[in-house]
Amino acid sequence: MKQVFLLFLACLAIVVAEAQPTPKEEIKNNVFLSASNGLAYPGPAQVKLTPAPKGKKPFYLSHYGRHGSRYQTSVRDYNYVLETLQKGNERGKLTALGKEVLHRVELMNDDADERQGDLTDLGIRQQKDIAHRMMERFPELFKGAAVVDAHSTMVLRCVFSMENALHQMLSENPKLCITHNATRQDMHYLNYIDRELNTASASKEVRDAYDRYCREHACWQRPTELLFNDTAYYRWQVNGERLSYYLFRMAGSIQNTGLRDQVTLYDLFTDDEIYKNWQMENAYWFLGYGFTSLNGGCQPFVQRRLLRRIVDQADSCLALPRPGVQLRYGHETCLLPLVCLMNINHFGETIDDLNQLEQRGWVNYRAFPMAANVQLVFYRHDPSDKDVLVKVLLNEIEATLPLPTDSAPYYRWADVRAYFLNKLDAYKENN
Numbered sequence: 001m002k003q004v005f006l007l008f009l010a011c012l013a014i015v016v017a018e019a020q021p022t023p024k025e026e027i028k029n030n031v032f033l034s035a036s037n038g039l040a041y042p043g044p045a046q047v048k049l050t051p052a053p054k055g056k057k058p059f060y061l062s063h064y065g066r067h068g069s070r071y072q073t074s075v076r077d078y079n080y081v082l083e084t085l086q087k088g089n090e091r092g093k094l095t096a097l098g099k100e101v102l103h104r105v106e107l108m109n110d111d112a113d114e115r116q117g118d119l120t121d122l123g124i125r126q127q128k129d130i131a132h133r134m135m136e137r138f139p140e141l142f143k144g145a146a147v148v149d150a151h152s153t154m155v156l157r158c159v160f161s162m163e164n165a166l167h168q169m170l171s172e173n174p175k176l177c178i179t180h181n182a183t184r185q186d187m188h189y190l191n192y193i194d195r196e197l198n199t200a201s202a203s204k205e206v207r208d209a210y211d212r213y214c215r216e217h218a219c220w221q222r223p224t225e226l227l228f229n230d231t232a233y234y235r236w237q238v239n240g241e242r243l244s245y246y247l248f249r250m251a252g253s254i255q256n257t258g259l260r261d262q263v264t265l266y267d268l269f270t271d272d273e274i275y276k277n278w279q280m281e282n283a284y285w286f287l288g289y290g291f292t293s294l295n296g297g298c299q300p301f302v303q304r305r306l307l308r309r310i311v312d313q314a315d316s317c318l319a320l321p322r323p324g325v326q327l328r329y330g331h332e333t334c335l336l337p338l339v340c341l342m343n344i345n346h347f348g349e350t351i352d353d354l355n356q357l358e359q360r361g362w363v364n365y366r367a368f369p370m371a372a373n374v375q376l377v378f379y380r381h382d383p384s385d386k387d388v389l390v391k392v393l394l395n396e397i398e399a400t401l402p403l404p405t406d407s408a409p410y411y412r413w414a415d416v417r418a419y420f421l422n423k424l425d426a427y428k429e430n431n
Contacts, residue, residue: 023282023358024275031266033365034278035252036285037332040069040260041126041371044396049137053407056379056389058138060323062310065130065373066335067161068123069256071115072249078109081246084238088228093237098227101247104263108250111259119157120257124164126371131165133396134325135172138377142169145177147324152182153191153331161371162329177324189305190330200296201288209294213283213354219273220244226268248277256370278365283354285364289337291350300340300348301427307341311420314378314413321383332368339367339374342420344392344399367394378413388413 027033032040052058072078085102088094094102135142142148148169152162159182166178200206224240224247225231234240251265266274286292289299306328317323340348346361357363375393389410392399398409403419405411 023278023363027275027278028271031274032252032255034274034281035255036278036281036364037368037370038249038252038256039365039369040122040255041130041369041395043129044133046397050391050398050409052379052391053389053410055381056410057381058140058377058379060314060317060378061134061138061141061325062314062317062376062378063134063326063373064306064310064328064330064335064338065127065161065165066332066368066371067119067155067157067329068126068164069120069370070123070157071112071118071120071257072253073117075116077246077249077253078105078112081105081243081250082109084243085227088233088238091233093228093230093233095227095229098229101227101265101268104265105250107263108254108257108259111257117155117157119160122256122260123157123161123370127161127165128168130371130373130396131168132172134375135169141325142173142176144173145175146173146322148176148178148327149324150178150180150327150329151186151190152180152329153187154182154184155331158182158329158331162327165327165329189309190328191334192302192305194302197296197299197302201299203295206287206295209354210283210287214280217276217280219269219276222270223247223268223273244277248274279358282357282362282364285336285368286351286354286357286362289333290340290362291348293350293352294354297350298427300337303334303338303341304424304427306334306338307420308424310376311417311424314376315417318378318388318413332372335372335374336364336368339394341423342374342392343402344374344394346400346402348402369395379410390416 021029023033082105085094085098085105089099089102148166150162150166152158162180162182166180169176170178218241220241224238224243225234228234228238247265247268251268254260254263254265269277287295289302291297291300313326317326339345342348345366347367349360349362351357351360351362372395375396377391377393379389379391380387389407390413391410392401400409401411401416401419403411403415
């Protein structure tokens with residue numbers, strides 16, 4: 001009997017393992033995932049949401065979302081590759097492939113000219129689609145003259161993301177009572193900059209740990225050597241590691257633009273090189289915003305003001321008979337640490353070995369693609385119901401919190417609130 005039981009457990013483990021592909025497998029099946037924060041919003045794989053406990057209805061939604069797909073934010077990404085390849089071409093040092101890559105990069109550069117950081121047409125569509133699904137999934141929140149309060153950072157791609165989402169909502173219900181702002185007054189929580197934590201994330205210990213990890217995963221030489229016909233010129237005139245880095249970033253960014261079906265740079269890299277490049281990006285984002293002793297163990301608290309604001313506003317809104325919806329628009333550098341601070345889907349666990357990130361589920365593209373969003377949806381029977389439940393959606397997919405519940409994915413707000421506030425109160429402010 002014991003042997004049968006052990007066999008059953010072994011079979012179950014195999015089934016579970018097969019149901020959960022590794023990042024390496026996921027990236028091989030969908031190369032765009034390797035773009036990390038450059039991933040175009042994939043849309044929710046979960047079509048139907050888990051029904052709420054009997055009698056409970058949604059009455060309030062609190063949201064923080066990243067802007068939609070954009071062009072690369074820095075001309076440096078294009079300029080270094082262009083200048084390096086153009087210089088090599090002028091001196092007759094490019095292979096046929098190198099000349100072809102130069103042509104593709106010139107197309108990308110022309111398309112992005114004077115558009116660095118701008119929201120793309122795809123980014124607009126993403127925000128409208130998210131708004132539509134929000135209204136479709138939670139129609140109770142958007143009936144009649146329901147209140148929608150929206151705030152954005154002052155960065156234009158965030159402002160336009162907010163405005164396009166609101167435009168979609170108004171097109172579906174012109175009676176909505178909407179307020180929207182993008183002012184400096186909100187920046188202290190929408191995009192707070194903590195110099196002390198930023199300094200800790202760039203400490204010598206962090207740099208050394210990342211450099212060691214990158215040396216172990218180095219894969220830049222082969223792709224860049226293919227572009228040049230003169231080994232001596234390549235060795236002395238080209239920073240191959242830097243060139244590979246920017247080429248890989250550009251490869252991932254194309255999916256967010258109108259060239260996504262016309263141009264690719266991924267063909268320069270093997271499957272293994274693509275995976276290793278992503279691993280280095282994953283480690284970079286973890287060291288910057290995850291919980292680890294390597295960076296001082298406090299980095300997600302950079303978004304403590306945002307989380308406290310979310311809790312405080314929820315407390316205020318829960319006292320209203322019909323609070324409606326609160327929307328906030330910002331950046332991945334806010335959303336990712338917020339996800340870690342809230343410990344959504346175990347992103348808030350402490351990991352001290354960078355080689356354990358994937359096994360522990362810290363996979364960046366699952367958290368912060370373009371247009372990434374966190375939605376807290378609150379449920380109750382009626383305004384007199386004090387047993388309020390909350391469900392967390394990460395990128396519109398039901399998510400977990402490290403709290404007990406007898407009705408997953410629904411949690412008691414009292415438990416969630418206490419968990420968040422206890423964590424925030426325990427953090428020692430130094431500035």
